[in-house]
Amino acid sequence: MESQLVVDRLTEAVEVLRQVESNLRTSSDEVWHKRRPDGRKVRVLIRASIISLGEIDTVKQEFSADVWLAAWYKEPLLKGKKHREEVDWDDQWHPRIVLFNAVSVDKHEKKHHLILEEGDDVPIVQQSNRIRATFKEQMELFDFPFDNQELTIQLMSDWPIGQVEFAKNMGIKDTIRTDTFTGSQEWELFGHLLCKPSITNQDQSTSHYRYPLYNITAHVQRKMGxxxxxxxxxxxxxxxxxxxxxxxxxxxxxxxxxxxxxxxxxxxxxxxxxxxxxxxxxxxxxxxxxxxxxxxxxxxxxxxxxxxxxxxxxxxxxxxxxxxxxxxxxxxxxxxxxxxxxxIRSTNKQLRQADKEYLELCENIDRFYQRTKCTISGFTDEEVEAIVGPAKPAGIDNSKQMGIDETQTVRVRVSSKVTPPADLPGSVPDVQPSRNNKYHV
The missing domain is CATH 1.20.58.390 (Neurotransmitter-gated ion-channel transmembrane domain)
Incomplete structure (x- = not known):
């Protein structure tokens, strides 16, 4: 009887503690986003693959898509970690990528992976996203029904541009499947996918900050018959x-x-x-x-x-x-x-130019992969130049069209190469992937 009484008293005490914890908690779904302790600006590489492009609604100016997105970024705070099971992903820094022009999201599956370079214990985090959503697109209908449309999926980070920047993963091609296109009776879908970073305009933000964007654009041409x-x-x-x-x-x-x-x-x-x-x-x-x-x-x-x-x-x-x-x-x-x-001639010329830009980039990526077998590249401007040459394509270095102070950009790049103080948590020098090492997605 005495042991049963002790158990009952302990149960009551545990229940009281749970009620106290519940009262102290401000919100059961409240999420706190942690800034990086080293204060560095993180370059996040993006790769997009449109698995299926669904209905294009001209009246509502919307389109649906099934998309696979991957984001890569270096994470010195996970130094020494080798398996994703060792990491509590809810407690880690992440780039806070959101679908900027999504109207509704029907499905969003997210997975994390750790990718290690041979001879280095600082991993690269890969965040994979499988998304099925409906997106808003402001259509240009001046030439209807001889029009072509740019269908753009916009990614945005909730971190301002001083903390995160987007760039294309230059080690692997962006792809779009034309055989799964459900609107082929009304539209012709082209096989190129143009991906370029940008930033929000001042009037697109409710704060004084500007935020990084990443535009994933497919082209369709209306069948006028x-x-x-x-x-x-x-x-x-x-x-x-x-x-x-x-x-x-x-x-x-x-x-x-x-x-x-x-x-x-x-x-x-x-x-x-x-x-x-x-x-x-x-x-x-x-x-x-x-x-x-x-x-x-x-x-x-x-x-x-x-x-x-x-x-x-x-x-x-x-x-x-x-x-x-x-x-x-x-x-x-x-x-x-x-x-x-x-x-029609002007439209075809623009689409041929987009095809040419996409194919040239794919050829450069293929040559780079045959030479290095590397599938993750673009963390530095030097890596980009090694693939596309000194003349960077539009969207890779767009600081001028973004309206960013060039001197400020230089200061950020220089400071990113400086080893931070050792007493900061997770402060280690930037580790650049070697051309002789291989990252496998």
Whole structure:
């Protein structure tokens, strides 16, 4: 009995302590993010692979994607660790990467790995993310339906640019699968994936800081066949049928106007069809302009029908009007044809340039891998130059377009090579990967 009484008293004491702990805790889901004790700016390498690109919604200006993302960064605080099971990842510093333009996230799986260099006990942390989400994209629809769109996934770090910077992992290629694209009936997906770092604008932040961004961009081109044959061609036929009003005698204006205005109302109905295929935008697309010009032509035809009943020589007036209106139709379609040709040619030139940029980078990465068998590179500018040469591609060193003070950037780079005081926790010199050593993802 006495032992049972002691057990009951201990149980009551444990329960009281739990209640006290619960009252002292400010929030059960509160997370504190620790700054680096050495104060260094961390370069985080990113590699992206779009596994599947889903529905592209022009009206909502959204697209869905299934993406695999990996981030690598050196972590001196884990010196001596060899296995990921030895690390409490909830208690470690991390780059706090978020999906900046995500509308909703359906799935997000995160894993951590430790990668060791031969002969060095300071590991590289690899954070792998498998994400299925819907992203917001501001679409440019001036050339609709002859438009192409940049579908961009934006990553952002919640650390300001003084603590974290993004860069591409120059040891492995970014990829996108075109065979799993579900919108192939409406869009053509290109096989290049352009990834470049940037930073937020001052108006994108609620604080005085600016934050690093990483843009992962795929290109799609709209297949125009549906809109050309089902809207533009039908509008052309309706407009051409307006000339049948000349078969009605000029002295019967009511019948003539009945034909013209009926066709005009049909055009108005088609205008609503075009509107349903687009978001609420304040500018006219190329298809909008064509439909409106067809309607303006029909209005001119209605004015001609009304005037034909009051002029003295109605037959001559009809003949001249028919010739002038036919000339307007021919000239308008000629201008539209030239304009479409120029737009399509300009678009194809831009996409070929993007393809060329992507393929050149892939060739450089392949040559580097064949020479070194290294799959993680880009922690220093020297490593980047070893792959792409002295002339860095756009987005690798973009301090000028980011608006960063170049002198400040130099100070950061120089200070990063200085060994911090030994009394700081986790303070060790930066360890640069050797070309003779191998990192394996």
């Amino acid at each position: 549906f809109y050309v044959w089902n809207i533009a061609f039908i509008m052309f036929l309706i407009m051409a049928l307006s000339f049948t009003a000349f078969s009605v005698p000029p002295n019967e204006p009511a019948d003539r106007l009945g034909v013209t205005l009926t066709l005009l109302l049909t055009s108005v109905a088609f205008k609503f069809v075009v509107t349903q295929s687009l978001p609420t935008i304040s500018y006219l697309t190329l298809l909008d302009k064509y439909v409106l010009l067809c309607m303006i032509f029909q209005c001119l035809m209605a004015v001609q029908n009304a005037l034909a009943s009051i002029v003295s020589n109605a037959w001559l007036f009809d003949l001249v009007s028919m010739a002038v209106l036919a000339g307007i139709v021919f000239f308008t379609h000629l201008v539209f044809g030239v304009l479409m040709f120029v737009k």
